[in-house]
Amino acid sequence: MPTFDRQNIAKYVAEFTGTGFLILFIKLAVTNEGGPTTALCIGLGLGLLIYTFGAISGAHLNPAVTMAVIVRNVSDFPIHEYGMVIMYFISQYAGAITGGLLAWLIGGDAAAAVYPTVYQGDANPDLTGRQEYDIYGEDSEKLLQAFFGEFIFTFLLTSVVIHTATDKRQSGNQFYGLSIGLSLSLGVACIGPISGCCLNTAVWVGTVIPAALTDQVTNDLNDFWVYWVATFLGGAFAGFYFNLFNGPESRAQQFESVSNDDDV
Numbered sequence: 001m002p003t004f005d006r007q008n009i010a011k012y013v014a015e016f017t018g019t020g021f022l023i024l025f026i027k028l029a030v031t032n033e034g035g036p037t038t039a040l041c042i043g044l045g046l047g048l049l050i051y052t053f054g055a056i057s058g059a060h061l062n063p064a065v066t067m068a069v070i071v072r073n074v075s076d077f078p079i080h081e082y083g084m085v086i087m088y089f090i091s092q093y094a095g096a097i098t099g100g101l102l103a104w105l106i107g108g109d110a111a112a113a114v115y116p117t118v119y120q121g122d123a124n125p126d127l128t129g130r131q132e133y134d135i136y137g138e139d140s141e142k143l144l145q146a147f148f149g150e151f152i153f154t155f156l157l158t159s160v161v162i163h164t165a166t167d168k169r170q171s172g173n174q175f176y177g178l179s180i181g182l183s184l185s186l187g188v189a190c191i192g193p194i195s196g197c198c199l200n201t202a203v204w205v206g207t208v209i210p211a212a213l214t215d216q217v218t219n220d221l222n223d224f225w226v227y228w229v230a231t232f233l234g235g236a237f238a239g240f241y242f243n244l245f246n247g248p249e250s251r252a253q254q255f256e257s258v259s260n261d262d263d264v
Contacts, residue, residue: 003083011057012087016095018049018061023099023206024106031103031111039188047181054177058165062200063089064235068158071239074166096206104210113216115207116196118146118223146195147226153187154199154234155241162242198227199234 001008025045029038046061053059058077060066066088069077079085104112118139160183164176188197198204204227211217 001078001081001084003081003087008084008087011084012091014053014057015060015088015091016098018053018057018059019092019095019202019206020099020102021049022046022061022200023096023203024103026203027100027103027111027114027207027210028107030114031107039185039192042188043181043183043185045181046184047177050177050180054165057088059177060088061092061202062157062235063092063202064154064200064231065158065161066092067232067235068162068239069166071236072162072166072242073239076166092202093205096202097209098206100206100208100210104214109214109216112210112214115211115217116198116204116227117218117221118142118195118226119218120193120196142194143223143226146191146223147230149191149195150198150226150230151234151237153191153197154231155238157183157187157199158235158238159242162238167242167246195226199231201228201231204228 022045026042029041029045033041049061050059053061058069060069066085070079070085073079100112103114119142157180160180164170164173164179170176184197184199187199191197204224208217208221208224212221
């Protein structure tokens with residue numbers, strides 16, 4: 001299928017729009033809610049977007065999810081169509097940046113300042129007022145904790161996606177969006193104070209750019225690798241883990257052949 005035929009363009013637009021709204025939800029919910037319901041608000045927002053755009057693009061809205069689906073290698077997402085795969089990533093990042101800028105427009109500098117970082121809580125400002133951290137001392141432990149938190153909860157999120165939305169043994173279920181959204185809520189509640197619970201490099205890009213444009217980033221973003229390495233590894237591992245323990249019975253062709261045999 002051509003990279004830019006009508007159906008594929010609809011997928012890219014869905015990924016762009018859905019990812020943009022996700023970043024909008026995150027920045028504004030953290031800014032204006034900031035309480036115990038923030039995690040639930042963000043998770044339900046993701047679920048809403050999945051139900052809205054899932055039938056069009058699969059509603060990945062997250063490069064880590066796309067990575068998990070690539071490793072999972074499902075027929076609905078043909079990985080040999082390299083142009084389409086690349087456009088998924090481009091659409092997600094472009095949508096994230098747009099959503100972040102819109103959140104800045106709506107919520108002002110307070111919303112612009114919201115982005116995931118390891119360097120939360122207490123800090124020792126230097127004489128210029130900028131926050132400085134010892135990245136080789138105590139904060140190296142924070143980076144390690146954040147890395148494993150991001151890896152494990154990205155693995156959880158992407159595992160929920162590929163089990164509930166790509167396993168044909170669960171074909172036709174109506175709980176997939178809610179399950180995926182609540183897995184994000186759980187992550188925000190568990191590791192939000194540790195890493196900010198990113199689980200998504202598009203979220204990192206879309207939230208960081210407005211913060212950078214308003215000069216509200218800390219420590220020169222030297223924790224960026226946590227959010228890029230851990231999330232992509234978590235997604236890839238989820239796909240590998242699924243394939244390791246689930247055979248052809250989870251694939252569409254096998255599922256359909258079993259159904260047809262039963263009908264006979």
